[in-house]
Amino acid sequence: MLYFIAVLIGDGNRITPAIMQEEAEATAQQGLRDPLAGNFGYQLRRASVQMMAGLAAALEETGLRVTEASVLLVIHANPGASQSDIGRLLGIRRANMAPLAGTLELRGLIARAPVDGRSHALRTTDAGAALAERAKAITLRHEARLTEGLDRAAAAIVLAHLRGLRAG
Amino acid sequence: MLYFIAVLIGDGNRITPAIMQEEAEATAQQGLRDPLAGNFGYQLRRASVQMMAGLAAALEETGLRVTEASVLLVIHANPGASQSDIGRLLGIRRANMAPLAGTLELRGLIARAPVDGRSHALRTTDAGAALAERAKAITLRHEARLTEGLDRAAAAIVLAHLRGLRAG
DNA sequence: TATTGTTATACTCTATAACTATA
């Protein structure tokens, strides 16, 4: 613990490729060398795949896939937003939003009302709102598992960094 | 900075769903509420997608896809390992390892030597070793970008947590 | 019986291109 404190008040010595490499070579597993163990991108990817599988399983009871759930939750939080708005926020392209929104509408979870002649205002139906609440509860339970073992400061660091990877 | 220190030596107050939710609601963007902004799994996923796209672009000059590069690097670090060994280390199933190894062999990057009658010892050819070194250099440059803005202690926290998400 | 490798196939998410219609 003292180690962390000392470094945190230091001058922020950056991770260098050489350092990462050193850590990588030192990590072995079942007799094999794992040259990617210290690789941030690799661990990010593996963690993401694992997380997605777990979340998909947790959401199975709702009949929603992970992406569908994310769209439903954002529509639920932003009644009246357009399909493009939702897509921009989630990083989903128009071409991929169309079938997503179409599926949710077919299941009676959202409704589309013409605004513009070319824009549709999206909002959840009663059934959609109820399912969104269920999905949100499931997601929050899943979140608790994902952040297990992290104290609040560490979680803030991780979350801020992940967010930063998209922006910069 | 002092904030971090104080919390780190505290009793490790855990993140709770309620706290995450609070942070989520407070985050807006272009007029829309983003109920997923404080969601760890969501940020993990978005960051992973962004990272994969960047790495794929960086590896383009090698003619390797990201997964192919990871396989080549692990073979290069473990000459003589079997296809199953490599797959287990990387979390790639046998069924998916077959075409991956087949492609690398067809390109003359790896060689397969029968060991067992059922196992093949994999090793990089000279061309494969050279390409692995190029891929490694590209990966390390990419890593530097991914860890930009993180000091050493923070990077250690993030890396350890990502790794922990697979184990527990 | 358990393991290695293989083939075939499907699913999820993301990407591009081309088109229509509207502002």
Add this chain to the structure above:
DNA sequence: TATAGTTATAGAGTATAACAATA
């Protein structure tokens, strides 16, 4: 001209099922 929505299609990674051959 730019935007909203749509369709079709492709790519990358992962998943399951079934099979042959070997240990």
